[in-house]
Amino acid sequence: MKPKRRPLIAGNWKMHGDAAWAATLAREVAHRTARARHCDVAVMPAFPLIPVVARVLEGSPVAFGAQDVSPEEEGAFTGDVSARMLRSIGCTHVIVGHSERREHHLEGDDLVRRKTARALGAGLVPILCVGERLAEREAGQTLSRVETQVRIAMQGLDGADAARVVLAYEPVWAIGTGRTATPAQAEEVHEFLRGVVRGLFGYEVAEGLRILYGGSVKPDNIRDLMACPDVDGALVGGASLDAESFSKIVNFTE
Ligand code: PGA
Numbered sequence: 001m002k003p004k005r006r007p008l009i010a011g012n013w014k015m016h017g018d019a020a021w022a023a024t025l026a027r028e029v030a031h032r033t034a035r036a037r038h039c040d041v042a043v044m045p046a047f048p049l050i051p052v053v054a055r056v057l058e059g060s061p062v063a064f065g066a067q068d069v070s071p072e073e074e075g076a077f078t079g080d081v082s083a084r085m086l087r088s089i090g091c092t093h094v095i096v097g098h099s100e101r102r103e104h105h106l107e108g109d110d111l112v113r114r115k116t117a118r119a120l121g122a123g124l125v126p127i128l129c130v131g132e133r134l135a136e137r138e139a140g141q142t143l144s145r146v147e148t149q150v151r152i153a154m155q156g157l158d159g160a161d162a163a164r165v166v167l168a169y170e171p172v173w174a175i176g177t178g179r180t181a182t183p184a185q186a187e188e189v190h191e192f193l194r195g196v197v198r199g200l201f202g203y204e205v206a207e208g209l210r211i212l213y214g215g216s217v218k219p220d221n222i223r224d225l226m227a228c229p230d231v232d233g234a235l236v237g238g239a240s241l242d243a244e245s246f247s248k249i250v251n252f253t254e
Helices: 019-032 047-056 082-088 101-105 109-121 134-138 142-153 181-203 204-206 224-226 245-249
Strands: 008-012 039-043 062-067 093-098 125-130 166-169 210-214 233-234
Touching: 008 245, 019 039, 019 047, 019 245, 047 062, 062 125, 082 101, 082 109, 082 142, 093 109, 109 142, 125 142, 134 142, 142 181, 166 181, 181 204, 181 210, 181 224, 224 233, 233 245
Parallel strands: 008 039, 008 233, 039 062, 062 093, 093 125, 125 166, 166 210, 210 233
Antiparallel strands: none
């Protein structure tokens, strides 16, 4: 029997679109997922599009958030966006440690830890991304890599804060490549990560923790992924840019 964790399906819109596009997509997503009672739904537009999406989603159960956040509270940090700013415009979630940030902006585990703590401090739910590169998988380092990422990012949290984190396992080789991890590959890592969190914060926090899978999630593979006991939802990139495919993923039980 699969434990009763409420799934979360989150769309990462990355650096796509503009204001008109975002308004249309958000409206369509709200409309097409309105009957989804079995899971939480969230979308993450680029920063300037968030207020546009917020307006459209007013009164809808679809949550929204950002794709990144500053590790600093406030001050002279040109170009950065604070957790408080995000919270003040209605964001509930924020992605931290996405592999594209790690890759293109050289974000390391320690920075990801500071962002995670900052998000939690402002009342945001961090969607904390971890995942191995292809070379690491081929070298048999998948589990040690994701363990290090989680241990460092969650360092210093107390149990109550740890329980609010959403983990996202996103193998780098599966992102935007059309190459999804098999359900068995995903489950192996998810089960392992839950064990790591159990070791750090105890049984209850680990059992309640939501661990999303991300990496080429599509309408035709979501069901098998969601059937895995430790897969509690998905972080969707490419397929979240189309209202029809995203809503099919959300409505995977139908
Ligand atoms: P993808 O992206 O679904 O396009 O592979 C996932 C992600 O980057 O979160």
